[in-house]
Amino acid sequence: MPKVKLPRKSTTIDMTAMCDVAFLLLSFFITTTKFKPSETLAVVTPSSVASKVVDQKDVAMVTIDKDGKVFLSFSDDAPKKEIIESLNTTRNLGLSDAEMKNFAKGPFVGVPFSQLKSYLAQPVDNWPKVNSPGIPVTDTLNNEMIDWMRAVVAGFQGVKMNLLVKGDNASKYPSFKGVIDAFKKNDQMKFGMVTNPEGVPTGSDLYQDNMRRLQSGGAAPAEQ
C-alpha cells in the first residue's frame, strides 16, 4: 500500500495580524492609563455601595492613617496660600513668606502648630521622610483641626469646597470623631468619605429601589 504523502506545511505563521492587534491594544492602554498619584501616605480605604465618583477639584482632604494620625492635604487648585495666611494670623504662628510658599508646594501637613514652623522650614522633598505626629484631634480641649478647618473655610471663600475624609480601615474611631467634631464646629455639615466601590447586595432594599428606578424610567440609580 502506498503511503499517503502529506504535504509538508510550513510552521511559520504570519505574525502581522497578531502584531496589529497587540499594538492596537497597547495604544489603547497607553492612552487610557492614568498613573496612580504617588501616595506618600499609605491608606487602605473601606468599601461602600456609594456610586458617586470622588471630585478631583477644589478638594480639601483629611487623611487618617492606620495609627489614627491625621493629615491634611489639598488638590493643586486649592487656595493654599490664603489658607496658610489665614492660619498664620489666627494662631500667630509667625511664619515667613518662604515658609508659606513652601506650604503651598508641599503635599500634606501633619504636625501640631508648635512644630509647624520648623516643619515648613524644611524642603518639601523631606516631608514624607519626617516622622510627623499628625494634627492633634483626639483631645477635645486642644483640637487643632478646628483651627485648620476655620482657615480652610476662610481660604475657600466663594468656591464650593469638596471636603473629603480618607480613613484607613484600621484607624480607631476617636480620630474620626475628632475630625467630624472639627467639621461641625465650622458648620461643615457635608462631607464625603473616600471608599472603594462595591456591588449592592442582591435583594436588599437599595437594590430593589435601583431596579425599580431602572424599570420605571431607565434613569440612573440614585446616588448616595
Next chain:
Amino acid sequence: MAELDTSGGGHKKGPGVKKGKKLSTRVDLTPMVDLGFLLITFFIFTTTMSQPTALRLFLPKDTEKPEEQNKAKASGALTILLAKNNGIFYYEGELAPDASNFKSTGFKEIRDIIINKKKSVKPEDFVVVIKPNKESTYKNVVDMLDEMAINVVKRYALVDISPVEDELIVKSGG
C-alpha cells in the same frame, strides 16, 4: 522561523555577471509581538480602572436647646453599638435598666436585624442610632453607614457612646 531568503536566484547570467541577491521582504514579527504584549501587560497592571467613590455623610447640627432637638421615638429606635474586634451590640427601644434587651451580634447578622426592625415599625418612627466606642475602627463605622445605605434607612445618627453602654460592652466581653 526567520526567513531571510539568501538563496539567490537560479538564473545563469553568463560568466562575470554578479548575481543580484534577491532578499525577501518578510520580517519575523515574533519578537515585536512579544514586546507588544509585554507592554500591554505592564499597562494593564498599572492602570487604575476603578475610581474611588465617596460616601456622603450629612451631619446634624448640634443644638443646645432641647426643644429643637429631634426626639427619637423609643419604640422605633434601634441602637447599634460598635465595639472592638468588629463586635456589634444592639438594643431596641430604650435600654432596659437590667440590660435584658442588650444583645450581641456580628456584621453578618446585623443586616437582618435592621431589616426586621424596619418592617416591624412605622417608617416615620424608624431611626437607627450608631454609637461607636473607642475601640471600634473607622472601617466599622463606614460599614455601618454603608449598611444604612443598603437598607435605605432614611434616619440614622452617629452618636457618642454613654458610659453605661461602654460598661455593658466591657461586661459582655466586647
